[in-house]
Amino acid sequence: MHTRRDILQGMIVSIGGASLLSACSGAVQIVPSSAGVMRFFSDEELQLVSRVSDLIIPRTDTPGALDVNVPGFLDGLMAEWANADTQRNQHRNLRDLSMKLGRDFVELDETTAESRLASLDARAFDGRNSQYSAYRSWKGLITQAYFASEEGRLQEQEWVAVPGRWDSSVEI
Amino acid sequence: MTDFDAIVVGSGMSGGWSAKELCERGLKVLVLERGPEIKPERDYVDQLRPWQEKNLDRISEDEIEKHYFRQYPGVAYAVKESNKHFWVKDDEHPYETVEGTQYDWLRGYHTAGRSIMWSRQSYRMGPQDFAANKEEGVAIDWPVRYDEIKPWYDYVEEFAGIAGNNDGLEQLPDGVYQPAFELTDAEKSFKSKIETAFPGRNVIAARIAHITQVTEEQRALGRTNCQSQNRCHFGCSFKAYFSSLHATLPAAERTGNMTIVHNAIVQSLDYDPATNRVSGVRIVDAKTNEHRTYTSRLVYLNASAIASAMILLQSKSEAFPNGLANTSDQIGRNLMDHISGAGANGIMHGFDNLKVFGRRPSGGIYIPRYANITENDKPYTRGFGYQGGASPIGNAGGQLAGIGKSFKEAHKAPGPWRINIGAFGEQLPNPNNRVTLHPTKTDKWGNPQALFDVSYGENEHTMLEEARKDAVAMLEAAGCTDINSNPVNLTVPGNRIHEMGSARMGNDPSNSVLNKWCQAHDVPNLFITDGAFMTSAACQNPSISYMAFTARACDYAVKQLEENLL
Numbered sequence: 001m002h003t004r005r006d007i008l009q010g011m012i013v014s015i016g017g018a019s020l021l022s023a024c025s026g027a028v029q030i031v032p033s034s035a036g037v038m039r040f041f042s043d044e045e046l047q048l049v050s051r052v053s054d055l056i057i058p059r060t061d062t063p064g065a066l067d068v069n070v071p072g073f074l075d076g077l078m079a080e081w082a083n084a085d086t087q088r089n090q091h092r093n094l095r096d097l098s099m100k101l102g103r104d105f106v107e108l109d110e111t112t113a114e115s116r117l118a119s120l121d122a123r124a125f126d127g128r129n130s131q132y133s134a135y136r137s138w139k140g141l142i143t144q145a146y147f148a149s150e151e152g153r154l155q156e157q158e159w160v161a162v163p164g165r166w167d168s169s170v171e172i
Numbered sequence: 173m174t175d176f177d178a179i180v181v182g183s184g185m186s187g188g189w190s191a192k193e194l195c196e197r198g199l200k201v202l203v204l205e206r207g208p209e210i211k212p213e214r215d216y217v218d219q220l221r222p223w224q225e226k227n228l229d230r231i232s233e234d235e236i237e238k239h240y241f242r243q244y245p246g247v248a249y250a251v252k253e254s255n256k257h258f259w260v261k262d263d264e265h266p267y268e269t270v271e272g273t274q275y276d277w278l279r280g281y282h283t284a285g286r287s288i289m290w291s292r293q294s295y296r297m298g299p300q301d302f303a304a305n306k307e308e309g310v311a312i313d314w315p316v317r318y319d320e321i322k323p324w325y326d327y328v329e330e331f332a333g334i335a336g337n338n339d340g341l342e343q344l345p346d347g348v349y350q351p352a353f354e355l356t357d358a359e360k361s362f363k364s365k366i367e368t369a370f371p372g373r374n375v376i377a378a379r380i381a382h383i384t385q386v387t388e389e390q391r392a393l394g395r396t397n398c399q400s401q402n403r404c405h406f407g408c409s410f411k412a413y414f415s416s417l418h419a420t421l422p423a424a425e426r427t428g429n430m431t432i433v434h435n436a437i438v439q440s441l442d443y444d445p446a447t448n449r450v451s452g453v454r455i456v457d458a459k460t461n462e463h464r465t466y467t468s469r470l471v472y473l474n475a476s477a478i479a480s481a482m483i484l485l486q487s488k489s490e491a492f493p494n495g496l497a498n499t500s501d502q503i504g505r506n507l508m509d510h511i512s513g514a515g516a517n518g519i520m521h522g523f524d525n526l527k528v529f530g531r532r533p534s535g536g537i538y539i540p541r542y543a544n545i546t547e548n549d550k551p552y553t554r555g556f557g558y559q560g561g562a563s564p565i566g567n568a569g570g571q572l573a574g575i576g577k578s579f580k581e582a583h584k585a586p587g588p589w590r591i592n593i594g595a596f597g598e599q600l601p602n603p604n605n606r607v608t609l610h611p612t613k614t615d616k617w618g619n620p621q622a623l624f625d626v627s628y629g630e631n632e633h634t635m636l637e638e639a640r641k642d643a644v645a646m647l648e649a650a651g652c653t654d655i656n657s658n659p660v661n662l663t664v665p666g667n668r669i670h671e672m673g674s675a676r677m678g679n680d681p682s683n684s685v686l687n688k689w690c691q692a693h694d695v696p697n698l699f700i701t702d703g704a705f706m707t708s709a710a711c712q713n714p715s716i717s718y719m720a721f722t723a724r725a726c727d728y729a730v731k732q733l734e735e736n737l738l
Binding site: 055056057058060064076077080081082083085086114117118121122124125136139140141142143144145147148149150153156157158159160161162163164165166167168169170171172 | 219221222223225226227228230231232233234237353354355356357359398399400401525526527528529530531532569570571572573574575576577579580581583584585586
């Protein structure tokens with residue numbers, strides 16, 4: 001069984017840079033050692049997106065968001081797909097998210113961080129969510145990226161590429 | 173002596189049929205396709221897996237702005253990074269609209285044209301559709317009635333492969349169908365509740381051009397049953413949905429009578445006043461800019477309603493100063509599409525223990541037109557059908573509440589069942605809705621750009637307002653909750669990609685371009701069997717009608733040739 005630290009280390013390596021992980025009061029902190037590894041995320045943004053991704057879609061009996069490198073995928077998406085306006089908006093969204101979660105969010109221990117994010121999520125989905133579009137946007141991207149991965153699609157969703165037939169009524 | 177017996181301009185939905193029918197009757201046929209060749213084994217991307225797609229299969233925003241600024245906003249659900257080669261680049265294929273109007277001209281230039289990317293709904297026009305113009309004093313009468321075209325619908329449906337049921341409805345005639353895709357339980361419940369609450373309205377299985385019980389004829393062309401991938405906009409490695417590339421062009425090819433030339437943009441037709449015939453087809457090669465002229469005894473325009481009209485408008489001569497076969501001045505006029513932008517969705521209850529297996533293509537249910545058929549209290553004329561379906565919401569793109577293990581696993585559950593219905597309505601013909609040649613602007617080959625002047629009238633606006641109200645009332649009657657129905661947002665003309673009417677057929681040469689056989693009144697060896705011939709639009713998706721009229725026109729032309737009448 002890999003530790004979360006291994007996973008994060010693997011993720012950083014897989015997205016192309018030497019990095020250093022440091023444990024701090026039980027939390028795992030990503031500290032990329034060289035600036036410019038990411039094409040879109042700043043170091044702080046990468047830490048935030050990684051933490052949020054891991055809390056939204058953790059490893060269970062199937063791989064989680066960090067196992068499939070959701071942050072690296074989203075960095076590529078923003079660098080290649082988004083135009084300059086969208087990039088600016090998404091940087092702003094990440095600043096907004098960081099403010100709402102608190103500047104100390106990435107340093108919090110697991111339980112506290114989870115509780116703080118759950119509270120934000122509840123507010124964002126209570127039907128009066130216009131103030132939480134930044135969070136909903138990134139939650140959407142993280143989820144779409146995860147389920148576009150081979151592991152997310154095949155193991156978690158049990159997706160079948162070529163169904164071969166249509167069955168309109170299957171009891172669960 | 174001509175180069176060929178027949179030239180077919182365009183290899184798409186109707187051009188493929190012209191090629192097949194004429195080749196099978198022994199004619200030597202040249203098919204001119206303005207775009208490059210598509211080879212399924214090289215160009216189809218239906219087998220690409222989600223994790224192999226680049227950037228969630230999104231075309232980059234900068235690229236959309238540069239190349240797809242009309243195609244992408246018009247049809248975003250189908251224009252993706254992996255299949256963008258099926259869609260034209262707007263900067264290479266520009267067009268203009270008259271100030272204060274809009275037009276979506278959504279296109280694919282390549283082998284088989286838009287028959288690769290269509291949405292495959294296939295409904296016959298009914299007896300009322302051919303009679304309506306005359307009965308209401310709108311435009312001109314159709315020169316054809318349903319009984320005359322019925323055997324040709326039978327003929328093309330059997331070859332194409334249409335999944336559907338015979339529902340016994342006079343306004344939406346039965347056909348030659350393979351087994352329909354079964355309705356979901358939520359759809360069956362919806363059907364039962366609607367048919368009880370609204371006698372005269374019906375909910376039926378969508379009729380779609382997918383093989384579900386492959387015939388020997390289809391198997392011989394390398395086609396097989398639909399595999400429920402629902403990746404049709406990316407091509408189909410199983411050739412299970414109808415397209416020219418899967419069916420008609422291979423059928424033409426195997427006769428040994430077809431020659432197909434790609435990258436051949438038809439600019440104009442030559443006219444010989446001595447014989448009163450088209451005498452040549454002039455093209456420019458899209459790659460080399462070389463000009464060539466091909467000759468034939470017959471010419472079939474299947475370039476799409478807009479392009480076919482433009483070719484004729486560009487073919488000016490002393491005898492036809494306003495464009496070939498245009499003594500009626502109707503070419504380019506009466507441009508029609510279908511109208512959408514009204515509908516509703518809502519949650520259906522009682523199905524949470526159920527899910528589906530497989531991904532049903534195209535559509536689930538269809539509500540055939542009832543307005544001015546079984547219900548005659550409407551503040552508008554003609555009517556609309558609804559397309560739709562009910563399925564579990566499933567993975568809502570991350571827009572579900574919660575985080576962590578429970579959020580992750582919520583995506584395994586199919587989730588609540590949502591029904592959605594959207595109207596497709598009939599646009600009335602109006603001679604002022606037209607495409608002309610832009611007086612000054614040309615494309616990079618020197619061809620005049622299209623200039624559109626199309627607007628919807630009061631009937632279209634009123635119809636969709638009523639369609640929205642009816643949709644909400646039906647969802648309420650079906651017991652839906654969380655009903656959403658946005659204010660009517662009438663689609664931009666052209667957006668439904670059902671262009672038609674630009675060279676209408678009629679009995680009187682003074683006010684119509686074509687006779688009942690899709691043959692030009694003015695020029696006997698010229699036929700137009702794409703959407704241009706449509707005298708009115710009806711509200712049904714039109715491709716299957718183009719196929720039927722094409723097959724009938726080819727049969728007529730071959731008999732005329734055999735009797736030396738052409």
